Amino acid sequence: MDSRVRDVRITTEEDSMTHLKRRTVIGGLGASALTAPFLTRTAWAQSDEPIKIGVVTSLSGPQEFIGSFVLNGCKIAVNQINAQGGVMGRELVLEVRDDRANPADATAAARELIGLGAHLQIGTISSAVALAMGPLMSQEGGVVITCGAGSEKINHENYNKHVFRPGDGPYMRMRAQAQLMAERQPEVTSWTGIIPDHEYGRTTWAVFVDGLLEFYPDIAGVQPEIIDPIIVPYGAGDYRSFITQAARSSAKGIYNSTYGGDSVTLFQQAKPYRLFEDRILMDSANEFIVAGALGTQTPPHWTGIHWYHETNKGNEMSDQLYADYVEMTGDTTPMGWLAEAHAGIYAYAKAIEKAGSTETDAVISGLKGLVWQTVTGERTMRAEDNQAIKDVELIYIEPKPDTEKGYAVTDYVKVEGTSVIEPPSPGQAVELRSPT
Amino acid sequence: MTGELITIAFNALIWSMATFLIASGLTLVFGILHVLNFSHGGFFMIGAYVAYTVLEQFGATVPLWAYLMAAIVAAAAMGTAGAAVDQVVFRRLKNFEGVYVLIATYALLLVCDGFVKLVWGLNYHSVSPPESLLGVLFAGGAILPHFSIFVVLAGLLTFLVLEAVLNHTSVGRTLQAIAADPWMAQVLGINVSSVYRWTMIVGFALAGLAGGLLVANQSLSPDLAGIFILQAFGVVIVGGMGSIRGAFIAAILLGFVEAISATYLPSYPGVLFFATIAAVLILRPEGLLGRATT
């Protein structure tokens, strides 16, 4: 695997969307481009001007909560880098725009920022936006680093060399969760899921099942029983019909990939039905969202997290990020998206230094195959599909009535990324194991 | 099997009564003022946040009296907001076409969203049900949480009170006269303007009351308004816009549609709900108990 990682294939011009008939826009634009006053970024590129990084993330709408962490992560990273002399002697500055979690608004903002000379962008949370960014960036000549966009299509079906994911992909995250369960809970062999009615929800379940089917026979020596998951709607105020169905299930393990307020509502309403008592609850990606809202009502559960500062204690970057975050906001519970943005900005800084240029193509080749230090340790940006290879972090949260927050992290682990990541296959879907 | 049927019926009832609590103020305002108030969900949400703030003082265990008191505080706060909104917005738009009022209420909904984010932030919150309602009742193999029974009773009680006031008091008869023909009511010496104001206040107070009573029913986030407003709209229009009794029946009908579709059509959440609304309206555009269209 390592040898393949180093195999930098920057000449792969054709991405999966060959029918886009992409042209080099700068060459093909003609007179209009030359006369436009704002379209002069190439002229600036070599000067001592600050390097502009565009942050296009959700600062309103349903993902605003995550967007606020992304923005803070970017700010902290930029401050840290500038305090150490910037990148190639140039300062980093952020240009911030709201994408409203909506592809049309996001692409308009991204285009505007490219026009302003911020062709290096970061911050995509929504999968739909991430998928829209690829064609846009290859057409307009920009780069985007996503911060938590979960779709597996980003580095498979809709792979585009202008889009990078410095954090967990769904395959590594969910398979790591399955691997951990096979190690820690070999006796829990029957699993079901509570899955949001959404593309991404179905993917998380399919990948988790793939992991169960690989790791339970390997590690626990048993064939797991997979029970049909409960599909639940988005943004409902009442999940009791689904909860009563799940409560009747014979499964001993429940995989939850509902999200945010939906999870809070669901867990809250599930309490009288004792859905999570005597069962193992593995949560896909809520980090501290559910625990923060439910406090002492939180059911004990594992959850995936992009970065947990206690897990990474001793890593200087991590300790510094935590300290800077607490100083900046006064909040003592940062969530992992902070680290995704932080790692993304550092990836840009290292890639620009490696390439010696801020030009789009140079930065892309700088990012591909990049090995860089982050708050979770060393990461490698896989050259084939722009997916980072990194360790997957999980935490175990239990209610603790005598604490201020009402809950505490009582266990945390790192699962080695290389043991769970899928092989690269840009342009193609991954084949998964499924129960026979 | 009986357990499953009881479960479905009970789940349907919880959904119905929670939605009816929210829809009651909406349908009252529509019935009297003929205003479809988009911002109703927003004021419901603020009511829930107000109750949350009150209940935060009690820590993790909330006594039932405090829970009810928080709901009353929320109702009073939103009633006051209703008076203000009536003064600033609705009074000025009295002589304009309905569409202007509709847009104004939509704008108010956005303002409510922004207000919640500004005051309470983006974090998700939750409130535990009152401690005396944490238990469950077992009935024929089904599990009936006490808090859910409380929600059902609260909805039922609200319905009965509104019905009694509207049908068996002089206030109610005045309201019905105005709803039917405001011009004639004016001629007969009724202070229509004052009645409109009080309807607004009561409608908004009902939104706040619903927010307070349902604060432990689901998570609190700035998305809360959007989650319930379409649901409540569905109930109001299926019931026959403005009819409290119609809204009550519609809430039960749609509650069963939701519970049945969740159980037997789990891959298509929402489809049956909107299909039912569309079907009812196509067959009976005035709604189940509505008057003829205008």
Place this chain on the structure above:
Amino acid sequence: MSITRIKPQHFAGVMALLIVAGFLLPHVANRGIVFLGGVVAINMVFGIAFNIAFQKAGILSFGNAMFFATGAYATGYMITQVPQIPFLLMIALSGLAGALLALITGLLALRRSSGVYFAVITLAVGELIHVLITKMDFLGRNDGMVGVFRPTLDFAVFQIDLSQGDSYYYFIILSCAVLISILWVLWSNRFGRALQTVKSDPMRADFLGTDINRKRLQALVLSGAATALAGALFAPWAQIVTPDLAHWSQSTMPLLFALLGGTAFFFGPVVGAVLFSVLEYNTRTLVGISDLMVGGLLLAVVLAVPGGVLGLLKSVIARKPAKSLVRKEKNP
């Protein structure tokens, strides 16, 4: 409320101004603004298509997003799945799909209801369409369709590659100009006047032998078709089509444009679409309070200038001569 008539030469003048402004934009602004310019042009059609049914026939639809989404999805599907169909035919077929959906909606609901009742029926039908889109595999479910590329216009003797530079932008400007002109003709000709009678005096219209329901249905179908055409133009512009387009909040957009500019005026939604974009663009960096800003401003407009910006201008202009007249009398 009286409806302002525009003389043909005035209409041509305004259109020429809009087209020139549209063509100049790429030369003076960056690509983000050019993109917004294309969106604004499409929104003008979106707004007028709504307003012609609303102002002329009294049909208040709260579900126009479904027509827009129908057009966008139809074009998006054809471009990605059957790209051999000529692009102009794709657009025409998308408009037809919108007309068909409007026809079905109208046949089912229009005869039985009107006013706010019809509005809520369209809201419910629109939301049903929205939910259905998110369930359809061939429409990409929640993720929508990506890679909606900008095709080539093939005129046998010559070809125009719309993926090149700003050519698709110019194509949008010209297409929208054509659509707006067609809508203007229908707004001011006999058809438009007949609709007007249906709205302002249905009894008289009935007495005169006008089939009211038929006229209202025609207005809705026209509105649906034009909205779908706007959606069809939008799909290759954004290069992605997502279910957001069919969400009910999207249906409030044409209403906002019309109200902001003034529903009584043909160009009301045009002014509204421009103003709304300017407003949104200038608040784009005020992160975190965008809801409060948009909501507050909208409320202010509805409360302070309910006739829209054009209504305000008209009353200002109408008052001026009156004032000068008074002055003349005082100082003869």
